[in-house]
Amino acid sequence: MTLSRRGLFGFGGAAAGGLLLSGCDSLASNAKLKAIVQSAEGASERWQRLIGRDALAPEFSTADISADFKVNGTREPSGAAYQAHKAVNFADWRLAVTGLVNNPLSLSLADLRRLPSRTQVTRHDCVEGWSAIGQWTGPQLGLILRAAGLKTNARYVVFRCADTYGSGPSASDYYESVDLIDAFHPQTILAHTMNGAPLDVGHGAPIRARVERQLGYKHAKYVTGLDVVASLAGHGRGKGGYWEDRGYEWYAGI
Numbered sequence: 001m002t003l004s005r006r007g008l009f010g011f012g013g014a015a016a017g018g019l020l021l022s023g024c025d026s027l028a029s030n031a032k033l034k035a036i037v038q039s040a041e042g043a044s045e046r047w048q049r050l051i052g053r054d055a056l057a058p059e060f061s062t063a064d065i066s067a068d069f070k071v072n073g074t075r076e077p078s079g080a081a082y083q084a085h086k087a088v089n090f091a092d093w094r095l096a097v098t099g100l101v102n103n104p105l106s107l108s109l110a111d112l113r114r115l116p117s118r119t120q121v122t123r124h125d126c127v128e129g130w131s132a133i134g135q136w137t138g139p140q141l142g143l144i145l146r147a148a149g150l151k152t153n154a155r156y157v158v159f160r161c162a163d164t165y166g167s168g169p170s171a172s173d174y175y176e177s178v179d180l181i182d183a184f185h186p187q188t189i190l191a192h193t194m195n196g197a198p199l200d201v202g203h204g205a206p207i208r209a210r211v212e213r214q215l216g217y218k219h220a221k222y223v224t225g226l227d228v229v230a231s232l233a234g235h236g237r238g239k240g241g242y243w244e245d246r247g248y249e250w251y252a253g254i
């Protein structure tokens with residue numbers, strides 16, 4: 001690890017400075033990334049290509065924030081490890097960044113809170129037919145990925161989560177994944193703060209992904225790790241997410 005923590009926090013001199021300054025724009029408009037995306041997926045993705053995968057999801061004013069933002073899916077992970085972290089207010093919790101990276105990282109919640117962050121008021125749309133507007137704050141996923149340094153064969157970022165969802169034979173670890181265009185989208189953040197307060201357990205404490213151009217199930221809660229991979233085959237049943245493994249579309253752009 002010795003993370004490019006120096007890179008992340010800006011003490012790293014020229015190389016790290018360049019890392020932080022090279023915007024997601026140059027990366028997201030990279031022709032190779034676009035070619036990867038264009039080789040995949042269905043109608044919603046073709047639509048997003050028409051209007052641009054880089055386009056921003058609508059942002060709202062704080063006056064629009066929903067008084068009641070439903071908690072859905074897992075309400076609180078029951079595992080012993082999560083419960084131990086919760087008992088000490090996530091002081092010992094780490095986010096592991098592994099896989100096809102040059103510098104694997106292990107970041108504490110304090111590390112993540114010290115990073116430059118983005119705040120956005122957006123609408124969350126669940127396929128079950130409800131929506132809610134909330135304000136989310138956290139570092140851009142792209143910032144963390146640039147600090148880790150992606151290897152050239154990196155294609156997806158898998159979010160590992162602390163919860164097991166479902167019961168009986170369908171119970172398995174929740175997980176999600178995005179391609180590099182969504183990973184480096186400016187509104188894709190790891191939120192540690194919701195509506196100005198530390199993220200609560202129901203909504204994914206201590207951090208959850210916000211992938212604002214995508215449907216609700218892509219917004220992984222209780223994120224414990226980012227695994228950068230060339231193929232989705234190695235996680236869950238290989239379709240890229242807990243719900244995708246059960247028939248939902250992997251590309252849930254709206």
Ligand SMILES: Nc1nc2c(c(=O)[nH]1)N[C@H]1C(S)=C(S)[C@@H](COP(=O)(O)O)O[C@H]1N2
Nearest residue numbers: 070071072073074126161174203216219221
């Ligand atoms: N780890 C984890 N992430 C998850 C889920 C879950 O059950 N576990 N449910 C998903 C679904 S279907 C939705 S709609 C949102 C709900 O987020 P909320 O509880 O903050 O409303 O989280 C998504 N992320």
Ligand SMILES: [Mo]
Nearest residue numbers: 126127216217
């Ligand atoms: Mo959902």
